[in-house]
Amino acid sequence: MFARIKQINKYSIEKTYLILVCFSTLLPGFGAIDNNPVRWMSLGFISVLFIIYDSFLNKNQSKIYFKNSWIIILSSVYVSVNTLMSDNLNESLISLYKLVVIVSVFYSCYIATKRIRNPLLFICYLFTFSLFFESVYTIFDFLNFFNNSFTGISQNRNISSSSLVFKLIFLIYLIDNSTLISRKINLKIIEVLALISIICLQSRLGLYSIFGIYILYLILMKSSRKNIIISLIAGLLFFQYFNTTSFENKIQKNYTFQNISFDTSTQQRFSFYKTSLSLFKQKPFFGHGLGSWKYKSLQYGNQQNQDILVPYYTHNDFLQILMEAGLIGFLIYASFFWILFLNILKFRGDKSFVLMLIVLVVILTNSFINFPIHRPQEYIPFIVVSSFIFSNKNIYEKNNQSNRSSFLLILLIPSLVLAKNEYSSLKVQGVLINDYKKNEFSLDLKEIEKIKYKLPNLSYNVVPISTYLSRYYFNKNRFIESTKLLAYSLKVNRNDLLTKELLLKNYIFTDQKERAYELAKDLVSDFPENKGYKLILQAILNDIKKQSQRMND
Numbered sequence: 001m002f003a004r005i006k007q008i009n010k011y012s013i014e015k016t017y018l019i020l021v022c023f024s025t026l027l028p029g030f031g032a033i034d035n036n037p038v039r040w041m042s043l044g045f046i047s048v049l050f051i052i053y054d055s056f057l058n059k060n061q062s063k064i065y066f067k068n069s070w071i072i073i074l075s076s077v078y079v080s081v082n083t084l085m086s087d088n089l090n091e092s093l094i095s096l097y098k099l100v101v102i103v104s105v106f107y108s109c110y111i112a113t114k115r116i117r118n119p120l121l122f123i124c125y126l127f128t129f130s131l132f133f134e135s136v137y138t139i140f141d142f143l144n145f146f147n148n149s150f151t152g153i154s155q156n157r158n159i160s161s162s163s164l165v166f167k168l169i170f171l172i173y174l175i176d177n178s179t180l181i182s183r184k185i186n187l188k189i190i191e192v193l194a195l196i197s198i199i200c201l202q203s204r205l206g207l208y209s210i211f212g213i214y215i216l217y218l219i220l221m222k223s224s225r226k227n228i229i230i231s232l233i234a235g236l237l238f239f240q241y242f243n244t245t246s247f248e249n250k251i252q253k254n255y256t257f258q259n260i261s262f263d264t265s266t267q268q269r270f271s272f273y274k275t276s277l278s279l280f281k282q283k284p285f286f287g288h289g290l291g292s293w294k295y296k297s298l299q300y301g302n303q304q305n306q307d308i309l310v311p312y313y314t315h316n317d318f319l320q321i322l323m324e325a326g327l328i329g330f331l332i333y334a335s336f337f338w339i340l341f342l343n344i345l346k347f348r349g350d351k352s353f354v355l356m357l358i359v360l361v362v363i364l365t366n367s368f369i370n371f372p373i374h375r376p377q378e379y380i381p382f383i384v385v386s387s388f389i390f391s392n393k394n395i396y397e398k399n400n401q402s403n404r405s406s407f408l409l410i411l412l413i414p415s416l417v418l419a420k421n422e423y424s425s426l427k428v429q430g431v432l433i434n435d436y437k438k439n440e441f442s443l444d445l446k447e448i449e450k451i452k453y454k455l456p457n458l459s460y461n462v463v464p465i466s467t468y469l470s471r472y473y474f475n476k477n478r479f480i481e482s483t484k485l486l487a488y489s490l491k492v493n494r495n496d497l498l499t500k501e502l503l504l505k506n507y508i509f510t511d512q513k514e515r516a517y518e519l520a521k522d523l524v525s526d527f528p529e530n531k532g533y534k535l536i537l538q539a540i541l542n543d544i545k546k547q548s549q550r551m552n553d
Contacts, residue, residue, distance in 0.1 A: 013050070013053055013058075014112035015122065017046060017050045018112055018116075018122070018123070018384065020042075020046045021108075021109065021380060022126050022127070022130050022380075023130065024039055024042040025376045025377045025381070026039075026130070026134065026153055026377065029155070030423075031427045031430075032423055032426035033426050033427075033429055033430040033433075033460060034426050035155055036374075036375065036376060037419050037422040037426060039377065040101050040376060041416060043376060043380065044100075044412050044419060047104040047105055047412060048409060048412050048416070050108045051104070051107075051108060051409055051412070054111060055406060075332045078325075078328060079099065079325070079332075080096075082289055082290060082324075082325050082326070082329060083095075083289060083290050085286060086290060086292055087288070087289065087295075087296075088289070088291065088292065088295065088457070088492050090457050090492070091290075091295070091456060091457065091492075092289050092291045092292070094422060094455075094456050095290040095291035095324075097418040098374070098415075099290075100408075100415045101415055102379070102383060104411075104412055105380060105383055105384075106383050106387050107387075107408060109383065109387035109388070110390060111391075112387075113384075113387055113388040113391045119391075120352055120388060123384060123388060124171075124174045127167040127171070128190060131167040131168065131170075131190060131194055132193065134163060134164055134167075134197070135194045135196070137152070138152045138153060138160060138197035138200060139193065139196060139197055139200065142200045150200075152197070153377075154375075157202065158203045158205060158370060159377055159378060160201055160377075161205070161206030162203070162366055162370065162378045163377045163381070164194055164198050164201075164206070165198060165213070165362065166378065166382065167194075168194050168198075168213065169213060169355065169358050169359055170355070171187060171191055172191070172213070172214075172217055172224075172228070172231075174187055175187045175191065176224040176227070192234065195210065195231075195234065205369060205370065209362060211232075212365075213362065214228055214232040217358070218232070220354040220358075221354050268315075269315045272314050272319075273314070273315075273316060275297050276293070276297070276316070277323075279296055279323045283326060284326060284327055285326045285327050285328060286325075286328065287322070287324045287326030288324055290324050290325065291324065292323075293313070293323055294312050294458070295458065295462055295493040295495060295496075296323075296495075298493070298495035298496070299495050312460070315369060316367070316368055316370075316371075317333075317368075317374075318330065318367060318368065320371065337360070337364065340360065340386055341360060343390060343392075344389060346392075347389075356385075356389060359382070359385055421452065421455050422456055425456055425459075425465065426460060428451055429459045431443065432459070432465070432468040432469070433459065436471065436498075441472055441475050445473070445476060448472045448473075451469060453465040453469055453485075454488075457488075457492045458492060462496065463496055463498050464488070466486070466489045466492075467496065467502060469485055470483075470485040470486050473485065474502065474505065479506050479510050482502070482506055483506045486499055486502055490503075500519060500522070500523060504516060504519050504523070507519060508540070513540060516540050517540045517541065520536050520537040520540055523536075
């Protein structure tokens, strides 16, 4: 497969960049509890190198200009203003740097695909090679050769499955356009491995998607119906075998069309959608600011008990953008897909038209029920393909003109710093959260003092990092430092329950009865079925009455 990539045309910086982009989205977390900051950081870094090469080192280049660049400029200004309007500026900056990386990758891939001969074929083979790697990893992971936690190459089965499904589209296209029997056989083997991997992951969207992809190819691509029918039957047989053996017990999932309406995740998604629309109505035009969903949505949590589900993402990119960036931001984002669709229509009559159309259907479906824009493993391959589509229709070239990519460099440098901060934070968050769950204190105060808790200021589960740090000061009876950290926590996420509980403990231990009473009363109001809060409130009230009686006596 690698040899085939080499044969398409000679090695070049542009091809190397695309290869690095593809495999940067598969990097592990390197000690962090989430692998995405490492992936965003690597994507930003290689984009910096590519832009430097393109702007200053490539003597034979043609300077590339985007048509209607004023739209891009106005959109950038709006996103920047929206970020500044957020209640939590630091978290908005974390979300903004990821958008900067996405735009930079799009721009760089835009240039790279323009300069590569037969770029679509190169992309297809690149994705196929990645598909083979991911499939083999997934199968070995399933067989427990690597670890006991089966998630595929990502830390989430749905993300791993979506990555495989997206690249499977390009493999099917390659099989249809390959003339050598030996090559077809090799590609078919990879297809079988991919199908087995997706079925093992048991992501409902993944399973339905491969069925939908084969049906679309069956309808739209008449030349390969025989091969597609064989693949579709093979996939159904694999799925049936998987669900009638002991393998399904390995991951404790068994999906059918009948149980979808009763599935917990489906009900949660509808709850998130309702919450997103409620928040949108509060600020319909400008939204609440980038990154605001994860802490704003907590105010709509279930108040019948203390168990809070943290909806870190809306599980619908369009609704989350609508809530965070308002109607204006939503129209900007939706217009990208509309323009992309118009450009895909220009491929009518070409063999690649069906491929492009299915790519758009798959990414839109995923965006409506998941959050691919927040996961580089899912979204960046789509950006690579989009850049190819646009690069064929929407740019013109001028020689001896200075390009504008230096502006992206100015944005990418601070973005890399933010990505590094997020990565460092996620490494230490694993220790802090594990200590909290086990009620332990594995770090001493000198180590705690060195931890940066303001950028980012929210942990991956939306609890302020300063809240976790306050535990250690409270444990050493340093209540003043503990209270100061909790006061900051309430500024960045006033809906966090853990912060309020720890603050209540501080008030009780420092004999601040009035404040303790007010906070306990709020907790009882928010969680009326929680008996523990009622007992604490009653105890505080009794102490206040006794103190008042002593003063009167």
